[in-house]
Amino acid sequence: MQDIDNLQKSITVGTLHTKAAPFVYQSSLYQILLFDQEAIVQIDFIPYVIPPQSILFLSPYQHLSFTGDITVQTQRLRFHGDYYCIEYHKKEVACNGILFNNIYVQPYVTVPLPLFHQIEEIFLKIENEIKPIYQHSDAIIKAYLQLILALCSKEKKSIMKDFLPLELQDNTLAYQFQRELERAFRQQKTVVYYADQAHLSVDRFSKKIKQQLGKPPSTLIQERTILEAKKMLHLTYLPIKEIAEQLHFHDEHYFSRYFKKHVGISPSQYREQVGISIVAK
Incomplete structure (x- = not known):
């Protein structure tokens, strides 16, 4: 089990506010961002309009900037890929992974409201688990993260299967x-x-x-x-x-x-x- 300091460096849960974010934002960690409202962004300088109830997946050092006039606050989970879900994570970072790194499809998935709320709850559970005042469980945090990735992968596969563009x-x-x-x-x-x-x-x-x-x-x-x-x-x-x-x-x-x-x-x-x-x- 990792100590608390190493754990907090490996995975964090917080918010990203458009007014606080630099014009071009990068991180050395993998990121999952929850959008409960529409947002206009650029990812690697490609424009996207992200709908409400969407989940965005970013790999290390992808460029992210917010370009719309609307103030957006997103919930954000960041994690170091090699500390968490090593085998599952390797599948996700493989070329054309369903969530991360697929250059041919949009980098986000829009999900039904119940699933969006479920993932919000998992974010909160991870945040509570890594607070220093608690005796954290590395295995539980890994399981929560794997659950997020599995739920989102399933949803994105379903969308791609049913609505494969011509x-x-x-x-x-x-x-x-x-x-x-x-x-x-x-x-x-x-x-x-x-x-x-x-x-x-x-x-x-x-x-x-x-x-x-x-x-x-x-x-x-x-x-x-x-x-x-x-x-x-x-x-x-x-x-x-x-x-x-x-x-x-x-x-x-x-x-x-x-x-x-x-x-x-x-x-x-x-x-x-x-x-x-x-x-x-």
């Missing part, structure tokens, strides 16, 4: 691009390559992908590359030079500059703060 069904351009990107992103990082595969001009290809997926292909290529780099930094002990080589960067220094440009910190800082030191070998 743009992501088999044989559409968006679906074909997604499959080709998953296969080739390590070697191919230019829009020209993917446009050629689709037998379209770059302009026409880019326009169609943005219409269907909400982001230009250049952004999706960059996000997929950064996502893989984050996963390798977080979940492996590979040297940064080897990660750069596996992602087909010319050299380690270019990879580091690329990563810092899009994430805000260097690969070594990301590895140190997100938790490589406690990932099981």
Whole structure:
């Protein structure tokens, strides 16, 4: 069982107020935010209108900013992925995880009101469990967190199954691009390559992908590359030079500059703060 100080550093429950948040907000922890009212935000500089009764999932060092005029106060749970739910968490941080890190779908899930209230209650139970005046139970807190992830995963899978947009069904351009990107992103990082595969001009290809997926292909290529780099930094002990080589960067220094440009910190800082030191070998 961890001591209270380490526990509080590993998981916290509180609020995030739009007036108190910096214009661009980041955290070295995984985050779950509850929105009981509509909010207009940017996540990694992509705009979203988050409906009421929605739950937002953010990975370490994702960019979050509030852009609307309405003051928003959200309940926020932050946790260090390697202290909590290691096996379950690894599934969630895998590429295209249903909650975290899926670059092709919206980063939030809108849930029925009873489920929203149930998750609010679990937040409160976690907050009460980690208060220093109580004899906390690490196992109970882990179970509560796993329950939140399981309930939200189930709801999001149901939504995606029942309302899969036409743009992501088999044989559409968006679906074909997604499959080709998953296969080739390590070697191919230019829009020209993917446009050629689709037998379209770059302009026409880019326009169609943005219409269907909400982001230009250049952004999706960059996000997929950064996502893989984050996963390798977080979940492996590979040297940064080897990660750069596996992602087909010319050299380690270019990879580091690329990563810092899009994430805000260097690969070594990301590895140190997100938790490589406690990932099981």
